[in-house]
Amino acid sequence: MRKLGLIGGMSWVSTRAYYEDINRIVQRQAGPESSAPMLIESLNFRPLYRIGEKAEWDRAADVLIESARRLESAGAEGLVIAANSMHHVYDKVAAAVSIPIIHIADCVAKAMQEKGVDRAALLGSRNVMMQDFYRERLVAQGIEILPPDEEIADRLDAIIYDELMIGKVTRSSERELKTILTNLGKDGAEAVVLGCTELELIVDTDANVLPVFDGAHIHARAAAEFILGEG
Template identity: 60%
Template sequence: MRKIGLIGGLSWTSTARYYQIINQAVARARGGLSSAPVLIESLNFADVARSASADDWDSASRELIGAAQRLETAGAETLLICANSMHKVYDAVAAAVGVPIIHIAEVVGDKMNADGVKSAALIGTRNVMTEKFYRQRLVAHGVSLLPADMKLADRIDTIVYDELVLGKATRESERFMKSELTDIAKQNVQAVILACTELEMIVDVKANVLPIYDCTNIHAMAGARFILSE
């Protein structure tokens, strides 16, 4: 099996989910006691989040570049950045290493394209919902996106950074997301893109009116396929 590297700690809760999904996929494919050869560079999210919130993306980029280079040196053959929002610095990180980095929006776009989905609502933290670095890659796959809902983006930021990254999943936030997804289903879209690696903690991706493309699962499974590829 091929070895991959995870740039994690963005937050630790979602990194744990990546590790679980990848190992479960490898175990299913290989059977027995098989598990995945994975390297994890778990960053201090407090440092990275501080850079992002202060709009100091150069500092965030340096943190991720350092992690990527250490993983490459340790033998990782491809890398995953285990956060949607941190793909804002994807290009800089990818240019700093000699191994490929699997882009989360690219694999989500590929799957939606294969499924024939042409319209969707993008749900995530503010920078993912509003900025071009993420939206443009999905649009390039032929997916038309609803305009960003700024009130929803602000509420999701609060839920993610005050609760989910700390490992807290409240009933109030679960009810809020269920209500929002019900409202989105009334609009002219075919699917919802769950573009925040922590939101799976409060959204049942299999029990909604619209199909939900869970970016965490799709991205992690892309990593598992790389591990299992010849």
């Protein structure tokens, strides 16, 4: 099996989910005694929390580049950035190392194409919903993405940063997400992309009116396939 490097800590909640998902898939594929060869660098999220200005993104790129280089030097054969929003700096990080970095949006687009879905809504933090770095990657793969709703983006941003990233789950937020997904279906979405690694905490992906593509789980599956030599 190939050794994967995982840049995590953004947040620790999602890093835990990635580790569990990747190992469960490897165990199913390679046998019950197997576990995934991985190097994990868990970054301090505080300096990267809720950033938005160019200078802040430049600093974030530097932090992730240093992390990627450390993981490569330690023997990682491929990398995963375990956070949707930090794919904002993907191109800079990918250019700084000689090993592949698996892009979360490419994995999501592939999964949607396999299911014949070509029109979806993207949910996540304000950065993910309102900026182009994630959306354009899906569009380039032939997926039409509904225009972002600024009110929904602001509300989800609050839920993600004030609740989910510190491990807090509330029934009111669960109900609110269910209402949002129902309304998106009425607006013409064929499916919903969860563009935040923590949103799965309050979205039942199997019990909604729309198909839900959980980016973190899809990304983790691609990471496991890489480890197993399938990707």
